[in-house]
Amino acid sequence: MTARDMVQTLLAGRSGAPARDHAEATAPANIALVKYWGKRDAELNLPVTDSLSVALTPLGTQTRLAPRRGGDEVTLNGAAVPPDDPFAVRLARFLDLFRPAPDVGFAVATVNTVPTAAGVASSASGFAALTRALDALFDWRLPPAALSALARLGSGSACRSLWDGFVEWRAGERADGRDSHGVPLSETWPGLCVGLRIVDAGPKSAPSRAAMNDTTASSPLYAAWPDTVRRDLAAARAAIARRDFAALGATAEGNALAMHATALAARPAVCYWQPETLRTLRRVWALRAAGTPVYATLDAGPNVKLLFEAPARSAVRVAFPDLQVIGPFDRAP
Ligand code: PMV
DSSP states (O other): HHHHHHHHHHHSSSSSSSSSSSSEEEEEEEEEEOOOEEEEEEETTTEEOEEEEEEEEEEEHHHHHEEEEEOOOOTTEEEEEETTHHHHOOOOHHHTTSSSTEEEEEEEEESSSSSSSSSHHHHHHHHHHHHHHHHHHHHHOOOOHHHHHHHHHOOGGGGGTSSSSSSEEEEOOTTOOOEEEEEEOOOOTTEEEEEEESSOSOOOOOOOOHHHHHHHHHOTEEEEEHHHHHHHHHHHHHHHTTOHEEEEEEEEHHHHHHHHHHHHTTSSOOOOHHHHHHHHHHHHHHHHTOOOOOOOOOOOSSSSEEEGGGHHHHHHHHHHHEEEEEOOOOOOO
């Protein structure tokens, strides 16, 4: 099945013509506590395993979408993006799946509140917001699980960015991918904090798609990954259910390091770390050894996300004065 076939099946009976002149939507970024790493179907972005994330609300993406004659017109944080830029090419490929006719273009204005392509999941919030904007523009009124499956076609992790809080991406079993989408968990965790340590806000060294494919194809450690995820998911779910922070932190950190280990063992090696990445990790381990419950996770990039609870906030801030701290379950006053 192709991505186009999947979209047509999901949108069967729904309008192919825009219902309004523009639409706007937002979506939160997310950070995986148990990672998605490896695809069983590259075109449909179907994963080998389930994964689990927490949304980084209020950080994410705001998107304004309008149909236009001629080609697409893309802006990112207010600046025009040339059509041959990889960001615009990726958007155009995704929008191709939804054009009512090949000559229908879109004006897409994207504002990211997380650094683009820095391994802080801006593609996840970006494709989730764009999918919501398409739904509003065409007035499809699709249920969230269907929007999640569509967002997945842009970027796998985007399927978890349709909800706030904890979200599991169920890998699913169907070849057409309709059962591969996010499912929100009902548990909340007031006081849970995620600290972003931006080591490098520039583009990452290897896009996650290529890195994932190289790792699954050549890393001798990849064979151990699916079982690692199964165990870590069970541990993370249990930790969330009983609000056991040490168990959740240790599971998330171990899972992230295992993911990076599979990548490092790929031939040739995929290494996202920079010297400052390792310095940050060592500082986290030293803080923990000295009694502050803080753990670390990293996606496909050099930046480190710290996990801690509100009582540890001041100690973590002293060690990392430049940290951007998010409370995923804090309510706006
Ligand atoms: O959604 P993608 O294709 O950018 O892949 C994301 C992969 C990781 O961020 C490393 C892990 C995850 O589950 O988000």
